[in-house]
Structures are given as C-alpha cells and as structure tokens.
Amino acid sequence: MPVETSLNIAVLVSVGQHPVSGRARRADQDARAVELGLTLAGRSLSLVHVGDAGEPALRQYLGMGLRTMTVLQEAPEADAASSLLQYFATHPADIVLAGVQAERGEASGLLPYLLAERLGWPLVPRIAQIRAIENGRAEVLQALPRGQRRALTVPLPFIATVDSAAPGARQTAFGPGQRGLFDIQRGLAQADVARAEWVEAQARPRPKRLNVVKAKSAAERFKAATAKPQGQGGQVMKQESSREKAQAIFDLLVAEGVIRQ
Amino acid sequence: MMLDWLLPALLAAALGLLFAGALRRIRLWRRGRPEPVAFLAGLAAMPRRYLVDLHHVVERDRYMSNTHVATAGGFVLSMLLIVPVHLFGLESRWLNLALLLATLLMFCGAVFVFLRRRHPPARLSRGPWMRLPKNLLVFSASFFVLTLLTSGLLPEGFGGWVLSILLAAGVALGLAEMLFGMGWGGPMKHAFAGALHLAFHRRPERFGGGRSTGLKPVDLEAPTLGVAKPEDFTWNQLLGFDACVQCGRCEAVCPAYAAGQPLNPKKLIQDMVVGLSGGSDARYAGSPYPGVEPGNASGAPHQPIVDGLLSAETLWSCTTCRACVEECPMMIEHVDAIVDMRRFLTLEKGETPNKGAEVLDNLIATDNPGGFAPDSRMNWAADLNLPLMAEVGRAEVLFWVSDGCFDMRSQRILRAFVKILKAAQVDFAVLGNEECDSGDLARRLGDDATFQSLARNNIAVLNRYRFERIVTTDPHAFHVLKNEYGDFYPEGKGGDYEVLHHSTFINGLVRDGRLQLKAHKGGTVTYHDPCYLGRYNGEYEAPRALLNALNIELSEMERSGYRSRCCGGGGGAPITDVPGERRIADMRVEDARAVQADLIAVACQQCTAMLEGVVEPRPQIKDLAELVADALVEEVHEPRKAAMSQEQP
Ligand code: SF4
Numbered sequence: 001m002p003v004e005t006s007l008n009i010a011v012l013v014s015v016g017q018h019p020v021s022g023r024a025r026r027a028d029q030d031a032r033a034v035e036l037g038l039t040l041a042g043r044s045l046s047l048v049h050v051g052d053a054g055e056p057a058l059r060q061y062l063g064m065g066l067r068t069m070t071v072l073q074e075a076p077e078a079d080a081a082s083s084l085l086q087y088f089a090t091h092p093a094d095i096v097l098a099g100v101q102a103e104r105g106e107a108s109g110l111l112p113y114l115l116a117e118r119l120g121w122p123l124v125p126r127i128a129q130i131r132a133i134e135n136g137r138a139e140v141l142q143a144l145p146r147g148q149r150r151a152l153t154v155p156l157p158f159i160a161t162v163d164s165a166a167p168g169a170r171q172t173a174f175g176p177g178q179r180g181l182f183d184i185q186r187g188l189a190q191a192d193v194a195r196a197e198w199v200e201a202q203a204r205p206r207p208k209r210l211n212v213v214k215a216k217s218a219a220e221r222f223k224a225a226t227a228k229p230q231g232q233g234g235q236v237m238k239q240e241s242s243r244e245k246a247q248a249i250f251d252l253l254v255a256e257g258v259i260r261q
Numbered sequence: 262m263m264l265d266w267l268l269p270a271l272l273a274a275a276l277g278l279l280f281a282g283a284l285r286r287i288r289l290w291r292r293g294r295p296e297p298v299a300f301l302a303g304l305a306a307m308p309r310r311y312l313v314d315l316h317h318v319v320e321r322d323r324y325m326s327n328t329h330v331a332t333a334g335g336f337v338l339s340m341l342l343i344v345p346v347h348l349f350g351l352e353s354r355w356l357n358l359a360l361l362l363a364t365l366l367m368f369c370g371a372v373f374v375f376l377r378r379r380h381p382p383a384r385l386s387r388g389p390w391m392r393l394p395k396n397l398l399v400f401s402a403s404f405f406v407l408t409l410l411t412s413g414l415l416p417e418g419f420g421g422w423v424l425s426i427l428l429a430a431g432v433a434l435g436l437a438e439m440l441f442g443m444g445w446g447g448p449m450k451h452a453f454a455g456a457l458h459l460a461f462h463r464r465p466e467r468f469g470g471g472r473s474t475g476l477k478p479v480d481l482e483a484p485t486l487g488v489a490k491p492e493d494f495t496w497n498q499l500l501g502f503d504a505c506v507q508c509g510r511c512e513a514v515c516p517a518y519a520a521g522q523p524l525n526p527k528k529l530i531q532d533m534v535v536g537l538s539g540g541s542d543a544r545y546a547g548s549p550y551p552g553v554e555p556g557n558a559s560g561a562p563h564q565p566i567v568d569g570l571l572s573a574e575t576l577w578s579c580t581t582c583r584a585c586v587e588e589c590p591m592m593i594e595h596v597d598a599i600v601d602m603r604r605f606l607t608l609e610k611g612e613t614p615n616k617g618a619e620v621l622d623n624l625i626a627t628d629n630p631g632g633f634a635p636d637s638r639m640n641w642a643a644d645l646n647l648p649l650m651a652e653v654g655r656a657e658v659l660f661w662v663s664d665g666c667f668d669m670r671s672q673r674i675l676r677a678f679v680k681i682l683k684a685a686q687v688d689f690a691v692l693g694n695e696e697c698d699s700g701d702l703a704r705r706l707g708d709d710a711t712f713q714s715l716a717r718n719n720i721a722v723l724n725r726y727r728f729e730r731i732v733t734t735d736p737h738a739f740h741v742l743k744n745e746y747g748d749f750y751p752e753g754k755g756g757d758y759e760v761l762h763h764s765t766f767i768n769g770l771v772r773d774g775r776l777q778l779k780a781h782k783g784g785t786v787t788y789h790d791p792c793y794l795g796r797y798n799g800e801y802e803a804p805r806a807l808l809n810a811l812n813i814e815l816s817e818m819e820r821s822g823y824r825s826r827c828c829g830g831g832g833g834a835p836i837t838d839v840p841g842e843r844r845i846a847d848m849r850v851e852d853a854r855a856v857q858a859d860l861i862a863v864a865c866q867q868c869t870a871m872l873e874g875v876v877e878p879r880p881q882i883k884d885l886a887e888l889v890a891d892a893l894v895e896e897v898h899e900p901r902k903a904a905m906s907q908e909q910p
C-alpha cells in the first residue's frame with residue numbers, strides 16, 4: 001500500500017460498552033479504526049480520547065501496540081467536539097479516523113460531522129479500507145450494505161468514520177496495555193448546552209416493520225431474504241444541481257414526517 | 262611404566278576439564294531469572310530424591326531401572342575410588358578390591374545399555390547417545406584391567422606395551438566421555454545437571470510422594486510477562502532442561518505428537534537446551550516436530566524463542582495433559598515451560614491463535630468463554646428450584662456449576678448431579694449469577710491477567726458465604742479451585758474448605774449409604790480418566806469405586822490411570838485448534854474400541870464434548886453423574902413424601 005510515511009494520522013477513541021454484559025470495553029468500530037490506522041501509520045499513529053484517563057478500558061487500545069494516548073480530560077457532560085477542535089488546531093492531522101457511532105452516551109454519530117464542519121474538512125462516512133495515499137489524495141473504499149463497496153478519492157486532510165465492515169481489530173495484549181502512557185491534557189470544559197436540556201430515559205425496543213414476503217417457492221423466499229430490497233421509490237440524481245438535490249431530500253423528509261411543516 | 266605418569270596426568274586433566282565445563286554450565290543456567298531455592302536442604306535431599314523419587318518413575322521400565330542402577334551406581338563408586346587409587350596412588354588392597362567390583366558392576370550395567378541400544382525404539386535419540394554404551398564399556402573395562410595391573414593381581418609386565426597403549430587409549434576415551442563430556446554437553450551431562458536439578462527442583466513438593474501441579478502466578482508488574490527468550494526462564498528451569506536424557510518417554514505418550522501436530526515434548530526440551538547454550542538443532546538426533554524439518558532452528562539465551570527455536574504452533578498444540586511430566590524420569594516440567602512461553606505470546610504480543618482472542622475477550626466482558634449474558638447462568642436450572650447462596654448464606658456443600666451451564670450437553674450432566682444431590686438430601690446451594698468462569702481456560706491460554714482477575718472475583722464471592730466443601734462436575738474448575746486459587750486469597754482469608762470432584766463426592770455418598778443404586782445394565786464399559794482429575798489431582802480410585810458400586814466391571818483401556826490418553830480438550834487446544842494429521846479424540850475412542858467398549862464412562866464435560874464429537878458408530882459417552890442418576894432407586898426417602906404432602910394442604 002503506497003503511503004506517505006510522514007502523514008499524521010489520528011484516531012478518536014471512546015469507551016465502548018459490551019452488547020451483552022454492558023461492561024466498558026474498547027468500542028468495536030473505534031478499535032477497527034485503530035487497526036486501520038496501525039496498518040497505515042504503525043506505531044506513529046496517535047490516539048485521542050476525550051474523557052477520563054482513569055477508565056481502565058482505554059488500556060485495551062494501548063494494548064494494540066501503542067505507547068501513548070492523548071486524553072483530553074473532561075467531565076462526562078462536557079462538549080467533546082469543542083475540545084477536539086481546539087486539540088486539532090494545535091496538533092495538525094492529515095487523516096482523522098473514528099468509529100461511526102459511540103456505544104454509550106449520546107451515541108448519535110454526530111461528532112465526526114461536527115468536527116468536519118468546524119474544521120472545514122470533508123467527511124467520508126463508513127469506510128472499510130484506505131487503499132492508497134498519494135500526492136495528497138487518498139483512495140478509500142466505502143462500505144455499502146450487502147458487501148458492496150464504493151471507491152472514492154478524497155483530498156487530505158479529511159475525517160473518515162470506520163464501518164463494522166472494516167477488518168477486525170487485532171488482539172489487545174495486557175502487558176503493553178498496562179505500560180502504555182496517557183498524555184493528559186486539559187479539555188476546554190465547555191458544557192454541552194443542548195444536551196443539558198435533554199431528558200434521558202431508558203430506550204425501549206421499537207417495533208420493527210414487518211416485511212411481508214409473498215413468496216410461493218423456496219427460491220423466491222431465498223431471493224427475498226438475500227436480494228437487495230428493490231423499488232422502494234428511490235431516485236438517483238447525478239446531473240441535477242445542488243439545489244434540486246437538496247429539494248429532493250427535503251421533500252423526502254417532509255413525506256416521511258421527519259420534518260413537519 | 263608409561264602408565265605411571267600418564268594415568269594421573271589424564272585423570273587430573275579430565276577432572277580439571279570437568280570442573281571448568283561445570284563452571285561454564287552453571288554460568289549458563291545463572292543467566293536465567295533468579296528464583297530462591299532451599300540450597301542446602303535441596304542438596305541434602307538430593308540422594309533420596311534420586312534413589313526414591315526418580316527411580317519410582319524409572320522403575321516403570323524395569324529393564325532400564327536395573328540397568329541404570331548398575332551403571333550409574335558402578336560409575337559413581339568407581340569415580341570415588343579412582344581418585345584416591347589412581348590419582349593419588351593410595352595403595353590399599355581393600356580399595357583396589359572395591360574398585361574392581363565397582364567397575365565390574367558398571368561393566369555389567371553397560372552391557373545392558375549396549376543391548377538396549379542395538380535396536381533402539383524410535384523414541385530414543387541417536388547421535389552421540391549411540392556411542393555412549395561403547396564408551397561406558399571402554400571406561401569400565403579399562404579401569405578394571407588397569408586396577409588389576411596396579412594392584413599386582415596380574416604379573417608385572419603383563420601384556421607388555423601393547424596392553425599399556427590399549428589401556429592408555431581406553432582410559433583417555435573413557436574419561437573423555439565420562440568426565441569431559443559431562444562438563445561440556447555430552448550425553449553424560451545428564452548426570453551432573455540431573456543431580457543438581459533434583460536438588461533445586463522448582464516443585465520440591467513433588468518429592469516424597471507429593472503432588473504439585475498448579476501453575477505458578479505471573480507477576481503482572483514485571484517488565485516483561487512470560488518467557489520470550491531462554492534467559493527469561495528461571496535459572497532452575499534452565500537447569501531442568503539440561504537434565505534431559507532424551508529418553509523420549511514424553512514423546513511416546515504425547516497425544517499432540519501422536520496426532521501429528523507440530524509438537525514433540527522431547528524436541529521442545531532439547532530446543533530449550535540449544536537456546537540456553539546457543540547454537541542450532543543441527544546435531545539433534547531424535548524425532549522432530551511432526552511436519553517440521555529439523556536443523557533450521559537456532560537460538561541463544563538473549564534471542565526470541567518463537568520463530569527462532571520453534572514456531573508458535575508448537576506451543577499451542579499442547580493440551581497441557583501432563584502425560585509428559587508424569588512420564589519423565591528426570592522430572593522435567595514441560596507444561597510450565599510451554600505455558601510460560603504462551604504467556605508471553607498472549608500477554609505481550611497479543612497473539613493467541615484462532616478463536617483465542619475472542620474467547621479471552623468474552624471472558625473479560627462476560628465472565629464466560631462463550632460470551633453469554635452473565636445474568637443467564639441459572640437458565641439451565643429454571644425448573645429445578647436450586648437454593649442460591651445469596652439467599653441461604655450457608656450450606657454444607659457449595660455446588661460449583663461451571664460454564665457447563667451454557668452448554669446443552671453439559672446441562673444434562675449438571676441436572677443428573679442435582680438429581681443425585683436431591684436424592685441424597687445433601688444440604689447444598691449454588692452461586693448462580695455470582696459465579697464466574699474458574700479461569701482455567703484463560704490461564705492455559707497464557708492470559709494470567711484475566712485468570713487472576715476471575716480468581717479474585719470468585720474468591721471475593723466465596724468469602725461471603727459459609728460452606729464446608731465445594732463440589733464440581735468440572736475437573737478443570739476443580740483443579741484451579743483446589744490448587745491454583747491458594748495464591749490469591751487475601752491475607753489469611755478464605756480457602757478453609759475442601760474442594761471435591763463430583764466422582765469423589767458421590768462415591769462418599771454411596772459409601773455412607775445415602776444413595777440406593779440399581780445395577781447398571783448394558784454392555785462393556787470402560788472409563789476414561791480426565792487429565793485434570795487423574796494426573797493433576799491423583800484421583801483414579803473414586804470413579805472406579807463408583808462404577809464398581811453400579812456393578813460395572815470395567816474393561817480398562819491400555820492407557821488408563823496415570824497413563825490415560827488425553828481427550829484433546831485441555832489447555833485451550835480446541836480453541837487454538839492447531840491442525841494435525843489425526844484428531845486426538847479419535848485416537849482416544851480408538852483406544853476404547855480396542856477393548857470392545859460399548860460405553861465410555863467419563864467424569865468431565867469437556868471430555869464428553871470431545872469424545873462425543875467423534876463420528877458414529879462409536880461407544881456411547883456418559884458422565885459418571887448420568888450413570889449414577891440413571892441407577893438411582895427413588896421414592897425411598899420419607900422426607901420427600903413429607904415435602905410433597907406439604908405442597909397439597
Ligand atoms: S524430557 Fe524427560 S521424558 Fe522427555 S526425553 Fe527428556 S528426560 Fe526423557
């Protein structure tokens with residue numbers, strides 16, 4: 001893989017949550033992002049976490065073979081995006097990788113977007129691989145449903161979120177994890193104003209829309225189970241102007257009742 | 262006579278070289294990590310350890326045991342006498358006579374060594390070991406004749422200069438092998454290293470009929486965890502490797518070797534010897550690791566072992582069955598060494614192969630290897646209404662359920678055992694969701710950090726309740742609870758209870774008349790000793806007594822008792838799953854077929870899983886608990902009726 005070695009690659013890591021036991025762990029997608037970063041940059045990869053360096057689960061990232069991790073020390077209710085923004089202002093990076101979505105807390109998946117917006121960088125969602133980086137451009141593979149991939153070329157610097165389709169993270173080793181060091185820096189301690197107003201409640205499983213399959217034969221049932229759902233009224237717009245595209249999205253949101261007029 | 266000056270000179274030179282070589286060898290061992298030993302007590306105990314404990318193992322091969330007593334005894338005596346007689350020229354008829362007898366004894370022994378070496382079995386190494394019997398003969402014969410000459414029992418000038426030259430050559434050759442070779446890595450090294458190994462053994466509890474099988478804990482604060490290079494072993498481990506006589510008994514019993522997996526315990530120990538002294542395995546003249554060309558391994562005390570001396574696959578092939586340790590006449594600890602090296606791979610490199618990483622992650626996140634919800638541990642017993650320790654606080658027996666609770670086949674064993682407990686009206690309780698995996702698997706996979714944290718969790722829970730004994734159907738949990746948790750009790754708290762395997766416990770119930778059993782009906786039955794019950798804990802009797810109580814006459818497999826062949830399920834082997842030519846479980850079922858067994862009685866859920874994994878037709882597999890539960894004569898207990906009548910007021 002042709003990679004310019006002088007690249008600064010940073011991975012944003014969070015504290016995950018085991019789906020069965022709920023215990024803290026390295027988050028799966030974040031760990032895949034670290035794996036991707038390690039294959040690109042080796043041990044010069046930098047890890048950044050906003051939160052508490054005392055969390056033992058963070059050591060699982062260090063156990064993947066990294067000597068240090070930067071922790072922007074913050075209370076749980078602080079706004080992570082502004083601290084990160086400040087951090088990247090003084091520590092320039094060429095590529096920032098993150099998981100698609102956190103496993104605990106707000107888990108909205110918005111953080112990379114906020115960061116990209118404020119840094120003014122492009123954001124590539126859900127990548128599976130970075131194939132090459134040459135002349136300030138990266139060739140990335142984006143993961144689409146059902147194993148499909150889309151090749152994109154992105155100019156540096158950019159932010160990418162790493163999909164669960166990316167290669168699995170390597171095993172974390174206890175020894176290096178324990179010996180790894182935290183470079184603890186003070187965060188901005190800016191309160192997340194929007195969040196302060198929210199009321200939190202236990203999530204309830206939402207009823208799933210049933211997909212009624214009217215298949216007669218086994219072959220049809222098989223097809224219904226595996227084939228990409230078709231004819232759901234989608235529309236491919238390539239030539240149209242940005243305004244037309246935006247209008248189409250807007251109309252869809254209104255039609256689906258996401259936006260009420 | 263030429264011999265008058267040549268002989269003392271040769272002797273002095275050989276002794277000097279032996280001394281120099283021994284010092285060098287000791288320095289090689291001292292490159293290992295420090296480990297305190299009882300120095301003087303060890304040395305003082307050495308002769309007894311040699312004569313009693315070591316010969317107890319050697320005696321399993323009667324021929325070799327007698328041969329060794331004659332040869333080694335003769336040699337030691339001869340050396341003790343040769344020094345005063347031939348080096349210092351002490352003239353004494355009695356000493357001469359004694360020396361003659363000693364060399365004669367040694368000669369007789371050497372003849373038998375020679376005979377054994379004419380058609381050596383495949384497990385024996387060739388190379389320098391093939392010349393040893395000849396040199397033993399030469400040494401003893403030369404000194405015999407020489408002593409005849411010097412003691413005047415033969416006429417002056419007998420044999421003339423021809424004999425003198427022959428004797429000089431014989432003495433030189435004999436001394437070269439016996440003394441020079443001892444110090445400088447020849448086959449006789451085993452005598453010198455072996456004696457010290459016995460004195461400074463890392464498990465002195467093994468002598469005098471004792472047993473020491475628990476792994477030693479890793480200091481998690483150490484700069485490197487586990488063993489990466491030969492010098493990371495403790496010095497007495499290195500010394501132990503050097504004691505190997507390449508007899509290949511370990512090779513002959515190793516299930517992984519027989520299955521064609523790339524492991525041979527003898528070669529492994531020899532590779533460690535290469536590592537501690539530096540060099541390559543080009544001169545190794547025994548069986549290789551199956552499928553691995555010998556001659557390409559090299560190492561040095563400060564060089565990594567894995568991918569230098571051996572491949573990681575070799576280490577992960579071991580089932581930790583301890584058959585090699587049980588069989589080794591030099592009492593070398595193969596399993597300790599293998600696990601030490603695994604620890605480095607897992608704790609420092611994060612390279613546990615195959616499903617290893619996943620299983621360890623599950624153990625960390627859910628306290629069980631399968632990743633099942635930790636609060637679902639009691640689902641298997643939803644209808645059994647088991648008393649929970651959290652509710653009753655105390656009970657006579659704590660039933661340690663183990664991770665078998667998540668496996669449908671194992672649940673049948675657990676339910677059978679509960680049936681027995683209820684039938685015998687045992688006052689028992691379970692920990693329910695408070696129980697964690699015992700940590701056995703994590704530890705054998707080299708993850709001592711996870712083992713220690715699981716052990717500490719479990720100990721904290723155990724310390725909350727009062728009970729007299731723990732009983733479990735899982736020999737692996739039994740072993741760690743009994744032998745390995747001791748290192749982790751917080752200062753003097755806890756551990757004051759018995760740990761029993763269900764075979765021992767049920768057998769006790771039967772003996773006390775608390776269970777009424779019908780005779781078992783069916784064909785031929787054989788019993789498979791689980792490694793962690795038998796070799797690890799010495800329980801061979803109770804399962805047999807229990808089967809006897811069921812009126813079963815066992816048809817024993819050739820390899821049973823302490824020689825039982827592993828089912829292939831220990832040491833995380835099913836998880837690391839190193840490919841071989843055969844499967845170990847298949848070979849074990851083959852053993853049972855050889856005695857026409859229709860049923861293999863087992864005493865372990867892991868063995869059940871492994872042996873039932875063999876394609877049919879094969880003998881049926883049943884746990885002791887299931888056999889006993891099936892044979893229970895029920896409805897004899899009055900209180901049970903009372904309980905029922907209470908339910909219907
Ligand atoms: S390790 Fe023990 S059993 Fe194996 S060859 Fe050496 S001395 Fe013999």
Ligand code: SF4
Pocket residue numbers: 511514515516517518524525526578579580581582583584585586595596
């Ligand atoms: S413990 Fe068993 S599998 Fe491992 S080397 Fe020894 S005999 Fe072979």
